[in-house]
Amino acid sequence: MKNTKGKFVDLDTKKLDIEKLKELDAYIESLEDKEGNLIHVLHKGQSLFGYLPENLQLYIARKIGLPASKVNGVVSFYSFFTQKPRGKHTISMCMGTACYVKGADKIFDAFKAELNVGNNEMTEDKMFTLKDIRCVGACGLAPVVLVDDKVYGHVTVEQVKEIIDKYRKED
Numbered sequence: 188m189k190n191t192k193g194k195f196v197d198l199d200t201k202k203l204d205i206e207k208l209k210e211l212d213a214y215i216e217s218l219e220d221k222e223g224n225l226i227h228v229l230h231k232g233q234s235l236f237g238y239l240p241e242n243l244q245l246y247i248a249r250k251i252g253l254p255a256s257k258v259n260g261v262v263s264f265y266s267f268f269t270q271k272p273r274g275k276h277t278i279s280m281c282m283g284t285a286c287y288v289k290g291a292d293k294i295f296d297a298f299k300a301e302l303n304v305g306n307n308e309m310t311e312d313k314m315f316t317l318k319d320i321r322c323v324g325a326c327g328l329a330p331v332v333l334v335d336d337k338v339y340g341h342v343t344v345e346q347v348k349e350i351i352d353k354y355r356k357e358d
């Protein structure tokens with residue numbers, strides 16, 4: 188979403204699921220300090236809708252009485268918020284320094300090729316979202332890949348397909 192006011196105003200919040208909106212409304216209404224709880228509201232929105240599309244951000248901004256650009260700024264800042272739908276599993280490639288010097292970029296490229304997606308994209312079958320992340324504090328295991336919460340250390344290009352297949356078979 189571009190942070191221009193006009194773009195926000197044009198978005199159609201009527202396309203959002205009404206039942207989920209009702210639940211979100213009830214949550215927002217229950218908060219005394221709505222503005223101070225913006226992050227909690229966004230978490231609630233993401234847990235209900237799976238992600239925070241632009242029209243949902245606009246809806247939340249209007250409900251709380253904040254500029255939509257501020258809401259989008261918070262959503263963009265925190266990596267746990269996503270503006271795109273996520274696959275069933277999230278594959279996160281650590282691109283921190285220790286991982287990078289051990290070839291993280293080559294492993295990331297191998298994931299992109301194997302999944303046929305770019306960074307922050309979901310596979311066509313909605314099974315995986317691939318994204319880069321910063322240091323996860325496991326530098327001794329570099330290069331590190333996370334699949335959801337599971338940590339894979341000393342990952343090689345050859346293991347990329349193996350890791351993906353493991354999750355494909357489980358589902």
Ligand code: FES
Binds near residue numbers: 281321323324326330
């Ligand atoms: S740089 Fe990858 S875990 Fe620290």
